[in-house]
Amino acid sequence: MKQQLLAITAATLLFVACNNEEKTSAESSLKDSSGAKTEIKDDGKKEQAWIPVDSAMMNKAWAESMTLGEPHKMLAKSAGTWTADITMWMADGAPPTKSTGSTVNTMLFGGLYQQSKHKAIMMGMPFEGMSTVAYDNTEKKYVSTWIDNMGSGILVMSGDWDNATKSLNMSGKMKNPANGLECTEREVFKPVDDNHQTLEMYGPDPKTGKEYKMMEIQYTRKK
Known part of the structure; x- marks a missing residue:
């Protein structure tokens, strides 16, 4: 036992x-x-x-988060008024349509954020849009939001600066209102010099869903 x-x-x-x-x-x-x-x-x-964090850690982290760096200085270089030459393609291989517009860039909150207000005529209708771009010191990424008068959603994008191509590459997801499917939008922003910039936008082809270049904008600083 x-x-x-x-x-x-x-x-x-x-x-x-x-x-x-x-x-x-x-x-x-x-x-x-x-x-x-x-x-x-x-x-x-x-x-x-x-x-757990204490007050010293919190104060140090917040101070670093709100500190201006080289990415913010790059955004500040775009402050001012720009004219926009816009080329759009409604589908891959479709003939281009051209229009003109204007953009006003303003730095907010001591240079932490760039706000852009856009006006143009697109497809024969007045177009207005507004974006906010920031460099998030915590995430170590650029982040942007976009709204306009031709939709009711908010497009959120994020990305990185590519030293090899000297361009800012951003991407985000949104729902296609026509078929309800989530799709990826991508843009490439490239400063050419102090007075010229280009923006290329990519998205899904309406028929195939494959990525194609939807829009190209040539910006010239207004003197």
Whole structure:
């Protein structure tokens, strides 16, 4: 009887020890590269556990977040009024349509954000749009929002500066109002010199869904 009791006790201790070891191993595997733990929710998704911060850490982080850097200085170079020569293609291989417009760029909140207001005639109708562009010091990325009078949604894009091509490459997703499918919009912004810039926009072809160049805008600073 004693031998059976000892055997059961030993087996129980072994099970608990193994279970604790597996738990410790699982907890270790749930740490990301920064050492922060993640938690697995009921739906199976991982969620990073909150990392406590003190006032000194918070003040330092916010100071760095609001500090102007070279990306903000680059955006500030575009401040002013620009004329726009616009070329559009309604589908891949379709003949181009041309129009003209104007853009006014203004830096906001001490130079942290660039606000752009656009006016043009597109497809015979007055067009107005507004964008906000920022360099997010925390995310280390450029971020933009776009709204206009030919839709009711907000397009959010993000991207990086490419030193090789000297261009800003941004992309984001939106729903196509015609078929309800999510699609990717992409743009390439390239400063040519202090008085000239180009913007190329890419999106899905209406028939095939394959990416094509929808629009090209040549900007010239208004003197």
